[in-house]
Amino acid sequence: MNDMKMADIIGEYREKVLTFHDDSQRKVFYTEVEFPVPDGRLIVSRTDLKGAITHANESFVEMSGYTREELIGAPHSILRHPEMPAAAFQGLWSTLAEKKKWHGYVKNLRKDGGFYWVYATVIPNIRGGEVLGYTSVRRRPSKMKVKEAEALYETLT
Amino acid sequence: MKYTFTVSPDFNPEFISGWFFFNTWLQKSLNEQIHLELYNDFESQRQAIAHDEIDLIYANPFDASNLVREKGFVPIACPDNAADEAIIAVSAESAISNVDELQPGLRISKTDDPDVNMVCSLMLEPANLDAQNTTASTRATYVLVAKDLITQDADVGFFLADTYTNLSKMTRSKLKQLVRSDIHDIHHLLLAGPQISHKRGEILERLLAMPANEKGLGVLQGLGIENWKAVEQEDTEFMIDLMETLKN
Known part of the structure; x- marks a missing residue:
């Protein structure tokens, strides 16, 4: 995955190099600018088994700050925020490996360095007993739940 | 063979006569006997589904999961440009x-x-x-x-x-x-049960042709639907997956 581009960032930023589960790395720039998910919206995406995005609805495109063309084919970890602990995603993948549904609070990183919190649910797409990919649906969480998640994630990073 | 058609009980009461006209149109189009059975509530309709009394249904997305994955129904069509918000x-x-x-x-x-x-x-x-x-x-x-x-x-x-x-x-x-809500991907859809699924292609062809003739257009207007859009199996599986993510 390509590093984020400084020219895309809006506002004061910090930088960090993220290391993913496959040992690949990405330099990210992130700001303190929050973009709350509007009421009533569902952010929907699908990925293949390797986590590459195959479908993005309009809300996903809008909230991520990327174009649809940039999102399709990109790894879902393009949204990984440096303040999200790796342990949270290990839980996600181990749950999906058991063909079960995963829920969690996630801080996502936008193309412009801003962020948005979501309550995410990921479900394996099972067809004829075989997992063909994953569907992820994210919605607006309560402020109280976000505070709880922030406190928990601080202890895990 | 006589088939039974039903409509999700959340239909707009304004369109009740429209569904009877649609059923008559469908019978004539397919040259088959189809009885329209309307239920007052979801529970009584689910009982009928459980007892395999339904062959054709304009289903609520919530019920689509059971109908498609447990009862072997196949998707035919949904209203074009209409989502359940x-x-x-x-x-x-x-x-x-x-x-x-x-x-x-x-x-x-x-x-x-x-x-x-x-x-x-x-x-x-x-x-x-x-x-x-x-x-x-x-x-x-x-x-x-x-x-x-x-x-x-x-x-x-x-x-x-x-x-x-x-x-x-x-x-x-x-x-x-x-x-x-601003979801877009959740909608009612017409499903065919195992007894009538062999006619899916024929039903779809007739539905898609409705706006092209006066009678069909009139029936569509009576349902508050502009046109039908074909729905494939994977479209429905995707909607069901989406619904599953929303159930806590």
């Missing part, structure tokens, strides 16, 4: 203008429409409201839900967006929309 409304006199302002102890008025209730419950989550800290009354119709708000017997009401929009002007003037 939901609205949470309050009395026009209510001081509440945002979901975040809602408080525990909230009194909810709703129908037994499962997907509307699910989507509206999700829209209360940002205010930390759920079944544990709210009370709910179930009414037979959306008009009665509106009445509960107007008489202040409930603080919020759950509505199917289309039905809310079709309430009388007088009723709507006494209500205020708090939040409307």
Whole structure:
């Protein structure tokens, strides 16, 4: 995955190099600018088994700050925020490996360095007993739940 | 063979005669005997489905999962450019203008429409409201839900967006929309059961041709539908997966 581009960032930023589960790395720039998910919206995406995005609805495109063309084919970890602990995603993948549904609070990183919190649910797409990919649906969480998640994630990073 | 067709009980009452006209049109188009059976509530319709009494159904997305994955129904079509969206409304006199302002102890008025209730419950989550800290009354119709708000017997009401929009002007003037879902990917759809699934292609062909002739167009107008759109198996599986993510 390509590093984020400084020219895309809006506002004061910090930088960090993220290391993913496959040992690949990405330099990210992130700001303190929050973009709350509007009421009533569902952010929907699908990925293949390797986590590459195959479908993005309009809300996903809008909230991520990327174009649809940039999102399709990109790894879902393009949204990984440096303040999200790796342990949270290990839980996600181990749950999906058991063909079960995963829920969690996630801080996502936008193309412009801003962020948005979501309550995410990921479900394996099972067809004829075989997992063909994953569907992820994210919605607006309560402020109280976000505070709880922030406190928990601080202890895990 | 005689087939049985049914419609999800959340259909707009304004279109009840439209569904009878549609059934007559379908019988003539297929040259088959089809009986339209309408149920007053979801529970009695689910019982009929469980007993394999239904061959063709215009189904609520919530029920599509069981019909497709457990009962072997196959998707045929859905209305073009139509999605099932939901609205949470309050009395026009209510001081509440945002979901975040809602408080525990909230009194909810709703129908037994499962997907509307699910989507509206999700829209209360940002205010930390759920079944544990709210009370709910179930009414037979959306008009009665509106009445509960107007008489202040409930603080919020759950509505199917289309039905809310079709309430009388007088009723709507006494209500205020708090939040409307913006999902797009959830919709009712026409499904064929195992007994009639061999006719899927023929039914689809007739449905798609409806706007091209006067009679078909008239039937569509009677349902409040502009046109039908073909729905493939994977489209439906995707919608079912999406619905599954919303069930807590």
